[in-house]
Amino acid sequence: MTPFELWSTVVIFGPLLASVVxxxxxxxxxxxxxxxxxLSALVGSAGLWRAVILYGPGRHLLGGWGQPLGxxxxxxxxxxxxxxxxxxxxxxxxxxxxxxxxxxxxxxxxESPAGRGARFFAPLWLLLWTALNGIYLSADLFNLYVTLEIxxxxxxxxxxxxxxxxxxVAGMRYLLVSLIGSLLYxxxxxxxYVQYGTxxxxxxxxxxxxxxxxxxxLAAMTVGMAAKTALFPFHAWLPPAHAGAPAPGSxxxxxxxxxxxxxxxxxxxxxxxxxxxxxxxVLLGVLGSGAILWGSVLALRQVSLKRLIAYxxxxxLGYLFVMFPLLIPEPGLWNADAWTGGLLLAISHALAxxxxxxxxxxxxxxxxxxRLTAISGVAHRxxxxxxxxxxxxxxxxxxxxxxxxxxxxxxxxxAFETAHWIWxxxxxxxxxxxxxxxxxxxxxxxxxxEAPEDFRPVPRRMEWAAALLALAAMALxxxxxxxxxxxxxxxxFPW
Amino acid sequence: xNPVDLYMLAGxxxxxxxxxxxxxxxxxxxxxxxxxxxxxxxxxxxxxxxxRRTPEIADPLPQAMxxxxxxxxxxATALALGIALRVIARSDLPFLPDGDExxxxxxxxxxxxxx
Numbered sequence: 001m002t003p004f005e006l007w008s009t010v011v012i013f014g015p016l017l018a019s020v021v022x023x024x025x026x027x028x029x030x031x032x033x034x035x036x037x038x039l040s041a042l043v044g045s046a047g048l049w050r051a052v053i054l055y056g057p058g059r060h061l062l063g064g065w066g067q068p069l070g071x072x073x074x075x076x077x078x079x080x081x082x083x084x085x086x087x088x089x090x091x092x093x094x095x096x097x098x099x100x101x102x103x104x105x106x107x108x109x110x111e112s113p114a115g116r117g118a119r120f121f122a123p124l125w126l127l128l129w130t131a132l133n134g135i136y137l138s139a140d141l142f143n144l145y146v147t148l149e150i151x152x153x154x155x156x157x158x159x160x161x162x163x164x165x166x167x168x169v170a171g172m173r174y175l176l177v178s179l180i181g182s183l184l185y186x187x188x189x190x191x192x193y194v195q196y197g198t199x200x201x202x203x204x205x206x207x208x209x210x211x212x213x214x215x216x217x218l219a220a221m222t223v224g225m226a227a228k229t230a231l232f233p234f235h236a237w238l239p240p241a242h243a244g245a246p247a248p249g250s251x252x253x254x255x256x257x258x259x260x261x262x263x264x265x266x267x268x269x270x271x272x273x274x275x276x277x278x279x280x281x282v283l284l285g286v287l288g289s290g291a292i293l294w295g296s297v298l299a300l301r302q303v304s305l306k307r308l309i310a311y312x313x314x315x316x317l318g319y320l321f322v323m324f325p326l327l328i329p330e331p332g333l334w335n336a337d338a339w340t341g342g343l344l345l346a347i348s349h350a351l352a353x354x355x356x357x358x359x360x361x362x363x364x365x366x367x368x369x370x371r372l373t374a375i376s377g378v379a380h381r382x383x384x385x386x387x388x389x390x391x392x393x394x395x396x397x398x399x400x401x402x403x404x405x406x407x408x409x410x411x412x413x414x415a416f417e418t419a420h421w422i423w424x425x426x427x428x429x430x431x432x433x434x435x436x437x438x439x440x441x442x443x444x445x446x447x448x449x450e451a452p453e454d455f456r457p458v459p460r461r462m463e464w465a466a467a468l469l470a471l472a473a474m475a476l477x478x479x480x481x482x483x484x485x486x487x488x489x490x491x492x493f494p495w
Numbered sequence: 496x497n498p499v500d501l502y503m504l505a506g507x508x509x510x511x512x513x514x515x516x517x518x519x520x521x522x523x524x525x526x527x528x529x530x531x532x533x534x535x536x537x538x539x540x541x542x543x544x545x546x547r548r549t550p551e552i553a554d555p556l557p558q559a560m561x562x563x564x565x566x567x568x569x570x571a572t573a574l575a576l577g578i579a580l581r582v583i584a585r586s587d588l589p590f591l592p593d594g595d596e597x598x599x600x601x602x603x604x605x606x607x608x609x610x
Contacts, residue, residue: 068556069555142560142563146563146567149571153571153574157574165585165586168581168582168585169582169585169591169592171578172578172591173591175571175574175575175578176517176575179571179575180517180530183514183533184514186534186537186564187510187537190540190544191540193541193544193556194503194540197544199556
C-alpha cells in the first residue's frame with residue numbers, strides 16, 4: 001500500500017466512520033466521533049502532505065478499480081493544502097463545539113432545541129467534513145457531484161439546527177440555492193459526457209474541451225458553483241444562513257464550505273479547460289471585484305456582529321475570483337504568484353474567518369445576543385476572544401506578518417508584473433474597507449470602561465479554540481514558504 | 496429524427512422548464528417538485544447520451560450515474576420537504592419571505608440567544 005493509498009483512505013473514511021459513531025445519541029460516542037474525525041483528518045492530511053512533497057502528485061484507485069468503472073482519487077498540492085487547512089480549522093472547531101452545545105453528559109431534554117443541536121451537530125459536521133475531503137481528492141466529474149451534494153445537504157441541515165424562524169428560512173433558501181447549483185453542475189457533467197464520453201478530469205484535460213457544447217457545459221457549471229460559492233451577485237443567501245447557524249456551524253460554513261465549490265471552479269477552469277476563455281476569466285474577476293466592494297460596504301452597515309462577519313465573507317471570497325484573470329494574463333502563460341497568492345488568501349481566510357466567528361460566538365454566548373451595541377465592553381471580560389477577533393481581522397485585512405499579507409502581496413505582485421492596475425486598485429480599496437469594519441467591531445467591544453452586567457461565563461476551551469485559530473492565521477505568514485512549495489506541486493495544470 | 500435525439504431534446508426541455516419553475520414559483524412545495532423534475536430531465540439527457548455514441552452497446556456508466564443521482568434526489572427531496580414543513584410551522588406560510596430578512600428588531604434575529 002502506497003502512502004497515497006493509506007492516507008487518502010484515512011482522510012476520507014475516518015470522518016465518515018466518525019459520523020456514523022456520532023449518530024448514536026450517547027454523549028461519550030458523540031465526543032469519540034469528534035476526536036476520531038479530527039485525528040484521522042489531521043494525520044491523514046499530514047501524511048498526504050509529506051507524500052506529495054516527496055513523490056509529487058499521486059493517485060489511488062479505490063479497490064483496485066480504475067476509471068471509467070471505478071472511482072479514482074487524485075492527490076496534488078492544491079488538494080492537500082485544502083485538506084490540511086480543513087483539518088486544522090475542523091479540529092479546533094470540533095473542540096469548540098464540544099463545549100458550545102453544553103455539557104454533553106447532561107443532555108436530559110433531548111427534544112429541547114439545545115439538545116437537538118448537540119445531538120445532530122457532530123454527525124452532520126463529520127459528514128460534511130467527509131464530503132469536503134472527498135471533493136479535494138476527486139479525480140472525476142461525477143464523484144465531485146456526489147460529494148458536492150453531501151456537502152450541500154449537511155451544510156443546510158446545520159443551519160437549521162438553530163431554532164429561530166430566520167435561521168429556518170435561511171436554511172431553506174440555502175438548501176434551494178444549493179440544490180439548483182448542484183443540478184446546474186450535473187447538467188454540465190451530462191453535456192460533457194454526451195460530447196466526450198468520459199468523466200475523468202485528466203481525460204478531459206487531455207482532450208482539451210472546446211466548441212459550443214463544452215462551452216455551455218462550463219457556463220452551466222460555473223453559474224451553479226458561483227451560486228454555491230456566493231459569488232456576487234449570487235450572494236444574497238449567504239449572510240442570513242451563515243449568521244443564523246449556531247456559532248461552530250457559522251465558522252465551518254464561512255471558512256470551509258464555500259471553499260469546496262470554489263475548489264471545483266478552479267479545477268474546472270484551469271485543470272480541465274486549460275484557462276477557459278480570457279473573457280470568462282475577466283468576467284469572474286469583475287464579479288469578484290464587485291463582491292469585494294459591495295460585500296465590504298454592506299459589512300460596514302450591519303448592526304449585528306455575526307451578519308457583519310458574514311458580509312465580510314462575501315467580500316473576501318471576491319479576492320479568490322480576482323485570482324482568475326491574473327493567473328492567465330496572456331494566452332499560453334500562467335503566473336505562479338497569482339496561483340499561490342490567491343490560494344494562500346483562500347487558506348488564510350479559512351483560518352481567520354473561523355477565528356472571528358468563534359470569537360464572535362464567545363462574545364454573544366456571554367451576553368446572550370449578537371447586536372453590536374450589546375457587546376460593548378465585552379473586551380474587558382473576554383480578552384482572549386477579543387484578541388482572537390482582532391488578530392483574525394488584521395489577517396483578513398492583510399497586515400504583516402499574517403498569511404493574508406503574504407497572499408495579498410503575491411497577488412498584488414502578479415498584478416504589477418502584468419500591469420493590471422484596476423485589480424490593484426480593487427485589492428487596495430478592499431483592504432482599507434476590511435480594516436474599517438474590523439475596527440468597528442473592536443471599537444464596540446472596547447467601548448465602555450465597565451463590563452456588561454448580564455454576563456454568562458464562557459468555557460475556557462471555546463476561548464482557546466478561537467485564539468489558536470487566530471494565531472495560526474498569523475503564524476502561517478511566517479511559514480508561508482512551505483505552503484507555497486506545496487501549492488506548486490502539480491500547480492493549476494497538473495495533467 | 497431518431498428516438499434517441501427525441502430523448503435528448505425532451506431531457507433538455509424538461510430541465511429548462513423545471514429550472515424556470517424552480518426560480519419563479521413561490522410556493523415551497525412547487526420549488527421542491529421543480530428541483531426534483533430538473534434532476535429527472537438531466538437523467539434523461541444522461542441516459543440518451545451513450546446510445547448516441549455507440550447505438551449497439553449499452554454503456555453502464557450513465558446508468559450507474561442515474562441510479563446514484565436518484566438516491567441523491569430522494570435524500571435531497573426528503574430534507575427539503577422536512578425543512579419546508581418547519582418553515583411553515585414557524586411562519587404559517589409556505590413561502591420564503593421576499594428579499595433578505597434583515598430586520599434586527601424582529602424576535603429571534605439573535606441566533607445565539609435562541610439556539
